[in-house]
Each structure stands twice: as C-alpha cells, then as structure tokens.
C-alpha cells in the first residue's frame with residue numbers, strides 16, 4: 001500500500017526558490033511543447049530526435065523526464081471519454097530518484113534535507129524540510145519511495161513524497177458493520193455508534209465565508225482535519241469488514257436514478273463524502289479490514305424493520321415508518337440498510353436468496 005504526504009519547502013532561501021522557479025518554467029515549456037507534438041500528430045510516442053532537438057536549458061535527463069510526463073498526460077487524456085480541450089500541464093513536476101533525494105538531517109533544527117537537481121548541472125540545491133506528527137510515523141515505519149512530486153501553489157513550494165508498506169492480510173474473524181454518512185453527524189454505524197457531531201457547524205462556517213478567501217480556505221482545512229480525526233476515531237479492532245455506499249456508482253439515466261442522485265447529493269455533502277470514503281478505505285487497508293461498497297439504493301427511505309420504502313418515511317433526523325410505525329434515528333436506520341443490502345447481495349451470490357428480504361420491495 002502507498003500513501004502520499006505533502007511537505008512545505010518554505011524553509012528554502014530566495015536563491016533556491018529562484019532556482020526552482022527557473023527549473024519549473026523550463027520544464028513546463030518542455031512538457032507543453034511535447035504535448036503539442038503528440039496532439040498535432042496524434043501519436044503515442046515521441047521520437048528521441050524530437051526530445052533532443054528541443055531547445056532548452058534543461059539537461060537531456062530532465063528533457064527525458066518531461067517527455068515521460070507529457071506522454072502520461074496525453075495517454076490519460078486520450079483514455080478519458082469526456083474529452084475537452086487539449087490537455088495542459090498542471091505544473092507539478094514528477095521527478096524520479098535522479099532528481100530528488102531525501103536525506104535525514106543530523107544535528108540540526110530540521111528533520112530532513114531534500115536534494116534537488118536544478119538547471120545548473122552538478123549543482124543541486126539542498127532544502128531543509130520539517131516533519132510533522134502525522135508524517136513521523138511514515139518516516140519511521142514505512143519505506144520512502146525514491147523521487148517525488150514538486151508543486152507550486154501561488155508562491156509556496158511543496159514536495160509530495162510517497163511511502164510504501166506491505167498491505168497486511170485481511171482479517172477472517174470479526175463483525176461486519178454498515179456506515180452511513182450524514183449532515184448532522186458524519187458517521188452512523190449499524191452498531192448504533194455516532195461520530196462527528198460538529199460537522200454541521202464546520203460546514204456552516206465554510207458557507208459563511210467568501211469563496212476563495214483566506215478564511216474560506218482555513219475553514220476548509222479545519223473541516224478536512226475534522227473529517228480525518230473523526231475517521232480515525234472509528235474503532236476497527238473487532239471488525240472484519242465495513243460496508244459503505246459507493247457514490248460513483250449512481251448513473252444518471254432514468255428518472256428513478258435522477259431522484260436517487262438528488263437524494264444522495266443532499267444527504268452526502270459532495271465534498272465531505274469522497275474524503276471520508278477514502279480515509280476509511282485507507283484505515284481498513286492498514287488494519288486488515290475488508291472494505292465493501294454497495295450501490296446507493298434508497299437507504300435513507302427504507303424501513304429497516306418492515307422494508308417499506310417511502311420518501312416521507314424520513315423526516316430530518318428522525319425515521320418514522322409510514323407502514324409499521326417503526327421509529328429510529330434516520331442515519332442509524334440507513335446504516336442498518338447499508339449492511340442489510342450488502343448481506344443480501346452476498347446471500348444472493350451464494351445462491352441462497354431468502355424470500356421477502358425486505359429491502360427489495362420496489
């Protein structure tokens with residue numbers, strides 16, 4: 001398994017920042033030039049002569065690296081069905097071990113040195129970086145993958161480093177739980193546990209800020225931090241598997257699916273869901289817990305007791321079945337349905353379809 005972490009290069013002095021800018025500008029020109037050749041001739045591969053003859057202060061090695069990145073961008077653009085404009089380079093340099101090396105700093109106030117090859121051949125620059133709580137575990141217990149991704153946001157430079165570790169085997173014993181993600185509370189589990197009650201307040205805070213402002217970005221950061229913290233609070237010790245709804249699997253064609261999508265969108269705030277989804281997925285990976293997904297299917301409108309589906313069953317945080325009168329916390333009811341749907345699918349796979357399974361009424 002792999003994880004990518006971001007480090008600030010803010011400790012670099014002006015000369016070094018200048019060198020990074022020069023490198024990045026030349027590199028960007030090269031990638032965009034190669035992209036142009038690929039698109040105008042509509043081909044997959046660049047000839048060596050085309051790479052060599054590009055007039056630039058980049059070393060031949062760097063040109064090769066830019067060529068590889070251009071071909072990668074081009075390839076994924078061609079694969080993408082919704083083709084827009086000819087792709088453009090986003091400015092993040094993907095560099096291998098020949099250009100970036102990370103070394104532990106000895107007896108200094110920094111934690112690591114990053115050695116980066118710049119335009120001036122044979123004169124790499126050294127930039128100190130500081131680790132942080134979350135990253136220490138990766139430096140200590142994971143293996144650092146050579147190379148890195150160099151990126152710029154406004155005037156700030158960052159280095160993305162990737163760490164890897166062998167994926168632990170999946171547990172064979174333990175409970176399976178369903179998790180529902182909501183607005184009032186981030187997670188409700190089929191064990192009737194609730195997590196993240198501050199999420200609504202944090203989302204409100206974001207909405208009150210002007211989009212793109214510093215305060216807005218700070219509020220987003222705060223929310224993301226909270227989502228991570230909440231995911232981590234989930235106890236995985238006694239679990240074998242977690243089941244969640246997969247937001248990607250909603251199609252848009254039929255009327256029913258459109259309604260489903262709308263329900264899903266309002267229920268799962270679209271920015272929170274993917275982050276929490278991937279955090280839980282990662283936590284499962286590390287802890288040897290299976291991570292299963294189901295297609296969203298009326299989980300918040302279905303009565304977990306009698307299987308009756310109606311949109312009026314749910315009223316805000318309260319679920320009240322119009323058929324049998326069952327009442328319960330709406331997110332808890334949904335999480336039970338998520339688990340139930342998964343288990344029903346499993347028993348169908350096993351050729352053991354139980355009649356009147358409840359959730360398949362519509």
Ligand SMILES: [Zn+2]
Pocket residue numbers: 303304305306307308321322323324325326
């Ligand atoms: Zn009912």
